[in-house]
Structure formats: C-alpha cells, structure tokens
Amino acid sequence: MPSFSVRVLTLLCLALAACAATAATAVPPPPPLAAKGWVLLDAASGRILAGQNDTERLEPASLTKLMTSYVVFHALREGKLRLEQEITVSEHAWRVGGATSDGSTSYLPVHSQVKVVDAVQGMIVQSGNDATIALAEAIAGTEQTFAVLMNQYAQQLGLKGTHWTNSAGLPDAQHYTTARDIAILSAALVREFPEYYKWFSQREFTYNKIRQFNRNGLLDRDPTVDGIKTGHTEAAGYCLATSALRDGMRLVSVVMGTASPKAREDATETLLGWGYSFYETKRLYSAQQRVGQAHVYKVGEPVALVVHGDLYGTAARGELAGSRAELWLNPRLVAPLAANTPVGRLRVTVGGATLTEVPVYPAAAVAPGGLFRRLIDSIRLWFA
DSSP states (O other): OTTSOSSOOEEEEOTTOOSSOOOOOOOOOOOOOOSSEEEEEETTTOOEEEEESTTSOBOOGGGHHHHHHHHHHHHHHTTSSOTTOEEEOOHHHHHHHHSOTTOOOOOOOTTOEEEHHHHHHHHHTSOOHHHHHHHHHHHHSSHHHHHHHHHHHHHHTTOTTOBOSOSSOOOOTTOBBOHHHHHHHHHHHHHHOHHHHGGGGOOEEEETTEEEEOOOTHHHHOTTEEEEEEEEETTTEEEEEEEEEETTEEEEEEEEEESSHHHHHHHHHHHHHHHHHHEEEEEEEOTTOEEEEEOOBTOSSOEEEEOSSOEEEEEETTGGGGOEEEEEEOSSOBSOBOTTOOOEEEEEEETTEEEEEEEEEESSOBOOOOHHHHHHHHHHHHHO
C-alpha cells in the first residue's frame, strides 16, 4: 500500500476477541448445485462465501425487477414518485405485460390509472411486467430512458457484469447480469430501503378483484426467509434471489438457471444451510466508534480516529475470536483536516489473512492549533 506508512502504528485487539482464540470450524466445500451460476454472500460484511460461475453473464429474466425496484425506491425517497400517486398504464405496458407466456402480468387494463403502491406490489409480488413498465414510464417517460437510469445505478453499485435494456427482464442479447451482481443488488435493497423491503415477503396481493400469489415458495418453507425475487424464461431457466435472517446474520443467495421452481428452492435451501452451519458474522466496530489516535502536525493533542459505518466481519465459526486490527496511517498528517478526510485504514486480519479493510477518519474536524504550535511543527515538517 504505497500511499500509507509502511509501519504499523497501532495494533489493537478487537473488542470481541477472546484472550485465547477458540478452534475454528473446518469448512467443507460448498455442496454441488444444479444451476448455471450461483453465489452466497453475507449482507452485512459483503463477503462472498462461495460461488460457481458467479461472474458469468447470464439472462436475468424477472430478477431484472430487483434493479427496477431499486430505481423506483430511489424515486420514492427523492419525492419524484408518491405511493398514492396514480400512473397511467400505456398501450406498450399493457401489450408487453399481457403477452408473456409465464403469467407475469398484473392484469392492468390499458389506459387505466393505477396507484404507485399497487403497481409496486404487482411488480414485486406477482412479477407483473405491465406494472413494472408502467412504473418505468412514470419515472423516465419511456422504458428505454428508464434502462439508462438502471445502468447508471448499476455502475454506482459496482455491478461489473451487468447491462440492462428493459425494466421487466424480457430476453435481449444486450440484457444480462451475473449471480454476484444480483447478490450485491439484493443486499443493497435490504440495506438501503428497509421501509420498502417488506413487499418482497408479501405472500399475495389482490387488485381489481384478481388474487395474485408470490412465486417464492421458500417464504412458506423457511420462516427465516423474507425475500426476495423469482425469475424465469425458457432461456434463463428458473432463477431465485433469496435473503434470510437467522440469529442476526443475513445471507443472500442467488441461483440462476435451474430446471424447475422446486430445483431453485432446493438449491437455495441447501446453500443457505451450508452457509449458516459453517460461518458467522459479527459487528467488529460501530459507526463513529474510536479505533485509535494519530499525531497531526500543527495540533497539540493526539487526534481520535473513527470508522464512519458499522464494520462487520464474516469468517468460519470460531475464527473471529482470534481476529486482530491494524491501524495504518497516512504519513505527514497536517491540520486542518475535515471530518470526512480519510487519514488511514483499519485492516482486520484473521490468521494473518486480511478479513476486511476500511478507511478511518478524524472523529471531528481538526483545526490548527495556536501560532506557536504551528511554527514549531512547520519547522519539524522540514525534517519529516
């Protein structure tokens, strides 16, 4: 790390570490799954626990609606869309929504008005293409323009193997994603929009006297599963992105390209069981928790350092008891420093291997000291 001091300035035992580390659980290889691509991710730490073909470009089918939901939720939060607002079902939304052979429609009449809250539930619970396109057009005017927004948000999230051309997930040679990208997107939905995430666990939805059911069978099979989305086309196979919460640990799994709805559910259940059996996640530091201090030129007292967000670690069961944290600081820190200026990095290791690494910041803005302190340190900087 050439931008940092080559010397470890501080070595800390994490608050959760025991005096003597317990023996870690041996982790066997993940179970074989009959899917084109799959991945298992811890939502809090972002660690990929296992995967196969998880960066291979695959057809997403209705998993696309996760990104559409992400854009819609942003529009709701920013006030560009309101839940009680009525939007129009265009002929394009009606024709595409009613033309699918897998029943992915909310049965919205052409040119009708539908409340955003109903369209969102139609998109998420029933996977209605008509509701999805109506929402896209309400936000961006056309579905093509909405796809531009989808790609912009994908880039912001760091989805490296993804490109969208439509909001609903209809087949297109330039419409693709990866299992890993869907897992990252799913975790972002859970983390950023808890007020809207509830719809992903909704079992059924009735609109215009038509009762519609969620196709995610794991919502009934596993009480710890609270989302998130199914997908299917003939070319894509049966896909499922799942989020489960057990004892405070949230795992996100994505399986793509299985042979049947039961196959995607069985594969997901097996993958989640493996992850929860052999891994654990703990919060290592809380947001704004002090992690050390640093000498800053032109300031009389050491400056307290913090992490800006909660820092989580995921490792094999028992390994976190022996974790260590190393604080690496940038050389020649000089006041003034803003509170959002990174001044180094906190690296957490387990058994000598890096588990996670995040920037550290001053606990508050650092102003220069008095005239004498500034003069003395200016001279010291000549020799630093």
